[in-house]
Structure formats: C-alpha cells, structure tokens
Amino acid sequence: MSEEPSEREPSFEERLKSARSRQGLDAPPPPPGNSGGIGGMSPWGVGLRVGIEMVSALVVAVAIGYGLDWLFGTKPILMAVFVLLGGAAGVLNVWRIFAPKQTSDRGR
Amino acid sequence: MAAGGSIDALGQFKLETALGPIGASVNFTQANLMMVVAGLLTFGLLWVGMRPRAMVPGRLQSAAEMCYETVQTMCIETIGPEGRAFFPFVFTLFFFILFGNLLGVFPYFFTFTSHIAVTLALTVFVVGLVTVVAIRLHGWHFFSYFVPQGVPVVLLPLLVPIEILSYVSRLISLSVRLFANMMAGHVMLEVFGAFVVMLGGAGIIFLLPAGFSLAVNVALIGFEFLVAVLQAYVFAVLTCIYLHDAVHLH
Numbered sequence: 001m002s003e004e005p006s007e008r009e010p011s012f013e014e015r016l017k018s019a020r021s022r023q024g025l026d027a028p029p030p031p032p033g034n035s036g037g038i039g040g041m042s043p044w045g046v047g048l049r050v051g052i053e054m055v056s057a058l059v060v061a062v063a064i065g066y067g068l069d070w071l072f073g074t075k076p077i078l079m080a081v082f083v084l085l086g087g088a089a090g091v092l093n094v095w096r097i098f099a100p101k102q103t104s105d106r107g108r
Numbered sequence: 109m110a111a112g113g114s115i116d117a118l119g120q121f122k123l124e125t126a127l128g129p130i131g132a133s134v135n136f137t138q139a140n141l142m143m144v145v146a147g148l149l150t151f152g153l154l155w156v157g158m159r160p161r162a163m164v165p166g167r168l169q170s171a172a173e174m175c176y177e178t179v180q181t182m183c184i185e186t187i188g189p190e191g192r193a194f195f196p197f198v199f200t201l202f203f204f205i206l207f208g209n210l211l212g213v214f215p216y217f218f219t220f221t222s223h224i225a226v227t228l229a230l231t232v233f234v235v236g237l238v239t240v241v242a243i244r245l246h247g248w249h250f251f252s253y254f255v256p257q258g259v260p261v262v263l264l265p266l267l268v269p270i271e272i273l274s275y276v277s278r279l280i281s282l283s284v285r286l287f288a289n290m291m292a293g294h295v296m297l298e299v300f301g302a303f304v305v306m307l308g309g310a311g312i313i314f315l316l317p318a319g320f321s322l323a324v325n326v327a328l329i330g331f332e333f334l335v336a337v338l339q340a341y342v343f344a345v346l347t348c349i350y351l352h353d354a355v356h357l358h
Contacts, residue, residue: 056280089273
C-alpha cells in the first residue's frame with residue numbers, strides 16, 4: 001500500500017463490489033416494470049407467450065361449450081356463448097401478463 | 109432420417125419399447141426410460157455432489173448447491189415465506205423437466221417433454237395441487253378468487269365465467285408452452301439435418317446450401333440448450349406464481 005490513506009477509505013464491501021462489477025461477475029439489476037415474473041423475454045418469446053395464452057383460453061372455452069352442448073342437447077348455442085367468453089378470458093390472460101404492477105396491487 | 113427422399117420430421121417422436129423383451133412386455137417405452145434417467149441424474153447430482161460436504165465446495169458440490177439455492181430463492185421470492193413448504197415440489201418439477209429437456213438435445217436420446225401427454229399430466233398435477241392448497245388454506249373463501257372486486261353486481265354473471273375460464277386455461281397454456289417449444293426445436297433440427305443429407309448427396313453444386321444447413325443446425329443446437337433451460341425455468345416460475353395466487357388469493 002504505497003498510496004497514502006485518504007480521509008474516508010472505501011470499506012471492504014465497496015471495494016469488493018467495484019472489483020466484482022469490473023470483472024463482470026455481478027449481473028446488472030434487472031430492469032423494473034416487467035410483470036409476470038419472467039424478465040428479459042425476447043420479442044419472439046413475448047409473442048409466443050401471448051399467443052399461447054389467448055389460444056389456450058379459447059380452447060378450454062370451446063371444449064367446455066361443446067361438452068355442455070352435448071350434455072344438454074342444445075347443439076350450437078352454448079358453444080357460441082363460450083367462444084365469446086373464451087375470447088374475453090384470453091384477453092384477460094394477456095392483460096394479467098402486461099398489467100402494470102401498481103394497478104394490480106391497487107385493484108385488489 | 110430422410111427415408112425415400114422425403115423428410116420424416118415427426119418420426120423421432122414415435123414411442124418404442126425399450127429394454128428389450130422385458131420392456132416390451134410391460135410397455136416400457138424409451139420415454140419412460142428417459143424419465144428414469146432424468147430422475148437418477150437429478151438424484152446423482154445431489155447425492156454425489158454433496159458427498160464431500162466440504163466447507164469450500166468443489167465443482168460438483170458447487171453445482172449442487174447452486175441448483176438448490178437458485179430454486180429456493182425462486183420459491184421464497186415468488187411465493188413468500190410460505191414458499192419454503194413448496195420448495196421440494198418445485199425443485200423436483202424443475203429438475204425433472206430440465207433434465208428431460210437437456211437429455212433430449214443429445215443424439216439418439218428421446219425428449220419426453222415433447223409429448224403433450226407428459227406435459228399435460230405435469231400441468232394437471234400442478235393446477236390440481238394449486239387448487240387443493242388454496243381450498244385447504246382458505247376453505248370456501250377460495251371461490252372469491254373468481255369474483256373480481258369493485259365490480260357492479262350486474263356484471264358478475266359475465267365476469268365470473270370469464271375468470272373461471274382464465275383459471276382453467278392455465279392447464280392448456282402451461283402444458284402447450286413446454287410441449288410446443290420442445291417439439292418445434294426438434295422438428296427444426298430434424299428438417300435441417302435432413303437438408304444436409306439430401307443436399308449433400310444431390311451433387312457438387314449443392315454442397316454450399318448443404319454447408320449452410322449444417323451451420324444452421326449447429327446454431328440450432330446451441331439454441332436448443334437455451335430453450336431447454338429457459339422452458340424448465342418458465343415452468344417452475346409459473347408454478348410458483350400460481351402457488352403464490354393460491355396462498356395469498358390476490
């Protein structure tokens with residue numbers, strides 16, 4: 001240690017932190033505001049996720065509608081109703097992914 | 109496997125019995141074999157890795173500890189303090205899927221997560237557990253999960269079915285995401301692999317596109333490793349998010 005001690009010597013933690021960030025060992029903190037828990041998705045990943053969420057709600061709705069129609073013998077009516085509900089549920093799923101965090105906390 | 113000049117991209121997902129006549133008699137397929145191997149590898153990583161119990165861990169012990177701590181952090185940060193109780197479940201799920209995905213990247217190995225029967229069974233288990241946990245913790249109050257707050261009563265007959273559909277659609281979205289990612293990757297590998305063979309055999313002027321296909325395949329293998337880890341992680345994280353919903357009900 002040839003350099004003379006300054007007024008306020010950086011603590012060991014600080015020196016360790018700066019050394020680690022110099023070597024690229026510490027990942028930068030993830031950017032805030034990405035809800036859904038999966039940070040840093042590529043546009044391709046986002047598109048796939050949204051598509052799956054929307055289609056899956058529709059698939060479930062059509063299956064339920066078809067089953068109820070088969071059960072009650074009201075062939076096309078319930079399925080048509082459930083297709084609309086399924087589309088709405090799909091949009092709700094997508095909203096859940098992209099809803100800003102504060103809104104979801106305040107709304108509940 | 110380009111048989112007869114056409115690309116058989118889906119033949120790789122065909123189930124066949126493994127382990128000779130013993131496997132054939134009980135219908136033990138290569139998918140089951142891979143599941144056993146994935147389970148044994150997870151067990152082996154932890155068992156052999158934690159053998160030394162060193163204060164300063166070696167490589168394998170380091171890997172085992174890192175796996176443990178990653179999943180534990182994920183559980184506790186996503187679910188909350190109650191997440192400790194679900195750690196064994198999430199850990200098992202994550203490593204079963206992770207090793208299943210990773211084993212599938214190796215040639216001659218089978219990817220059991222590329223079958224929707226497998227992923228749907230896992231998802232049914234997850235959603236079933238989430239529902240049971242929510243009902244055990246909250247009783248009848250659980251059904252208030254489907255009633256959005258601050259909404260006029262007139263709209264409830266419309267909104268409650270939508271909420272229920274949104275809840276049930278987790279079954280499809282979770283299983284299809286894993287299944288589609290794994291299957292799409294392997295189909296791409298197969299198609300470009302078949303291109304290499306067919307173009308390479310077609311004549312000297314096709315060597316350049318054949319080389320290009322080979323380069324694409326090399327890149328795809330790297331991409332497959334990424335997808336394998338990422339999809340296992342996504343499955344585990346979404347399980348944690350659902351468990352969080354079950355524990356806290358909004």
